[in-house]
Amino acid sequence: MTDVAKPQSVQRPQPLPNDLTSPFWDAARDGVLALQRCSGCARFHHPPLAYCPECHSNSFAFTPVSGRGTVYTYTIMRQARVVGFEDMVPYACLAVEIDEQPGVLVVGNLVEADPESARVGMRVEVRFEPLGEGMQLPQFAPQQQQGDRGSLPLKGSA
Numbered sequence: 001m002t003d004v005a006k007p008q009s010v011q012r013p014q015p016l017p018n019d020l021t022s023p024f025w026d027a028a029r030d031g032v033l034a035l036q037r038c039s040g041c042a043r044f045h046h047p048p049l050a051y052c053p054e055c056h057s058n059s060f061a062f063t064p065v066s067g068r069g070t071v072y073t074y075t076i077m078r079q080a081r082v083v084g085f086e087d088m089v090p091y092a093c094l095a096v097e098i099d100e101q102p103g104v105l106v107v108g109n110l111v112e113a114d115p116e117s118a119r120v121g122m123r124v125e126v127r128f129e130p131l132g133e134g135m136q137l138p139q140f141a142p143q144q145q146q147g148d149r150g151s152l153p154l155k156g157s158a
């Protein structure tokens with residue numbers, strides 16, 4: 001039995017909103033996942049950009065999205081090497097492709113599930129983790145199988 005002393009002075013890093021990202025964090029404070037959307041071509045961009053690469057507009061509005069998506073890729077962190085995250089291992093870090101637009105990825109950790117259960121193609125929905133001082137961090141939980149989407153088809157049924 002070992003009880004390795006760990007430095008407790010290092011806190012988990014907090015997001016530092018800037019002019020480009022503060023609308024995203026303001027919405028997250030209210031429990032809303034809102035992504036930058038181009039006013040010229042209506043495409044979503046994340047992380048936020050200064051100019052739209054599609055139509056070169058610099059006019060944007062942050063627009064709420066459903067918070068639902070599909071795991072595009074993931075990694076499972078098992079080693080406590082990231083400062084401030086030592087107590088969280090193991091955890092799964094997901095890149096989630098939002099339902100509203102293919103190719104738009106939002107990164108967050110898998111919550112309310114075993115990190116080993118993370119899979120590409122897994123359906124997830126946003127949750128908000130309080131970080132203190134009103135800040136909330138979007139994370140993702142397995143999508144609940146209720147409501148208007150019905151049940152997913154079962155594989156291998158015969």
Ligand SMILES: [Zn+2]
Nearest residue numbers: 038041052055
């Ligand atoms: Zn555009």
